[in-house]
Amino acid sequence: MGPPCKSLGPVTIISEGPFRRPSAGKRRGRREQRAPLQEGGGSAAVDQEETSQPEGEGERRARRNALVLAIAQGLYFIGATVLISLGALTGHLLAQDKSLATLPVTTYVLGTLVATIPASHMMRHLGRRTGFQIGALFAVAGTSLAVHAIFERAFWLFCAATLLLGAYQACAQYYRFAAADTASEAFKPKAISWVLAGGLVAALIAPQIVIYTKDAFAPVLFAGSFAAAGVAALLAIGVLAFLDIPRLPAQQAGGRQSRPLLEILRQPRLRIAILTGMVSYASMTFVMTATPLAMVACNHSVDSATLAIQWHVVAMFAPSFFTGHLIARLGREMVILTGLLMLGAAGLVALSGLSAVHFTLALVLLGVGWNFGYIGSTTMVTDCHRPEERNKVQALNEFMVFSLVASASFASGYVLHNRGWEVVAFVYLPFVALAAGLVLMLHLGARRSIAAG
Incomplete structure (x- = not known):
């Protein structure tokens, strides 16, 4: 089982070769629950009908955009998987203070946080396609700088490189929202799932890319893997040229203004x-x-x-093929609750042992839990704003999410180095329980409203 992992201490990086359907009444209730009416304006679904094209053409466009974004998601996540797998290990090799080993991952998330709102404004003025392509250019620059930093053994330069890569992630995080831009209310959850399912490509390919390229510039470890991530970003720029999402005006043709953000946030949902x-x-x-x-x-x-990360990424994205169907059948809240329960189960598995199987199983539960929780919450967010409000609501959502993610990634290395793996596996569980309680209250309240109505 190995020694208790309280403190990392000096770590020797071992390099091995390649590895050898419900009733109509219930459906109506769920549709009402998913698209609540707001005072002074209709639901997002109603607004979308007002601005949609003829059904056949609009449906084809939505499906084509979802496919393009799914491919782009896969290419983006090749680079993300390289960073997930090697970011902390590269930081450990380059940093003199080993407690800073996860700082490159933190600067990656910090880059995402800093670029989230500017990326939304950029897409508002330049369009989704151009904004996404500019994001991929940041990845090309970031991976090039990362390769240089590894050769020079420059820890802080490597952190700067991952900061640039974070700007790419900030743009790529809007892929799932962009898929919903041209989708009908019925296709919206599936469009979001399609995009995240594109990450399955990365789950199957990226870890093998890491394994076969990490020694490409031997004796310099890991530089080849970041170079390969740069090639994937270049391919993404070409794929995104096929995206077709029209820009929306700040004010719809009916003369209705976008609501203030604080008014939109009054919705508990x-x-x-x-x-x-x-x-x-x-x-x-x-x-x-x-x-x-x-x-x-x-x-x-x-x-x-x-390989453990590979199974984690598979678990993150493979459920996307049916998560949209689960949301349509069971509702947003039940899917989110299931995801939160899985996140909690991951911690319990991690606490039960230190074998490779324990680590891998915990990561698999973590991935599936993330998928259900993240797709469910994303779909709920799109229910709560009109089309002309999408940029500011989505930007706020991404900013809030990555504010906490940045803190979590930095705290992860500190807690592991100073407190040990057991504390890492336990300390996040109260937050999961709090979120689950709030979602359950929302779900029960919606059921009572439907029953009373």
Whole structure:
């Protein structure tokens, strides 16, 4: 089982070769629950009908956009997987103070946080396609700088590189919202799921890219993997050229103005949706960031840690093929609750042992829990704003989510180094329980309203 992982201490990076349907009444109730009417304006679904094209053409456009964004998501997550797998390990190699090993992952998330609102404004003025392509250019610059920093053994330069990569992630986080821009109310959850399902490509390919390229510039470890991530970003720029999403005016043709953000936030449903997205993503990041370091500290190899991350990424995105159907059948809240329960179960598994199986199973539960919680909360967010309000509401959501994610990624390395793996596996659980309680209250309240109405 290996020694207790209280303190990492000096870690030797081991390099191995490649591894050898309900009633109509219930459906109406759920549709009412998903699209609540707001005082002074209709639901997002009503607004979308007002601005939609003929059904056949609009449906084809929505499906084509979802496919393009799914491919772009896969290419983006190749780079993200490289950073997830190797960011903390590279930081450990380059940093003199080993407690700063996860700082490159933190600067990656910080780059996302800083760029989230500017990215939304950029897309508002330039359009989704151009904004996404500019984001991919940041990845090309970031991976190039990362390769240079690794060769120079420059820890702070490597942190600057991951900061640039975070700007790419800030733009890519809008892929799922962009898929909903042209989708009908019925197709919206599936469009979001399609996009996240694109990450399954990364789950299957990226870890093998890491394994086969990490020694490409031997004896300099890991530089080849970041170079490969840069190539994936270049391919994403070409794929995104096929995206077709029209820009929306700030004021609709009917003369209705976008509501102030504080007015939109008066909806309890929106506040809980944002909170559950924050908890789902931050919990996943907190445990995932520490896992490769903890595995190496417990005498598992880098390749074993990479395979554990591979199963984690598979678990993050493989459920996306049916998460949209589950949301349509069971409702947003039940899917989110299931995800939060899985996030909690991941911590319990992590506490039960230190074998590679325990680490991998915890990461699998963590990935599926993230998928249900994140897609469910994203769909809830899109229920709570009109089309002309999408940029500011989505920007606020992303800013809030990555504020907590940045804190979680930095705290992960500190807690692991100073308190040990057991504390990492336990300390996030109260936040998961709080989010689950709020979602359950929302769900029960909506059921009572439907029964009374």
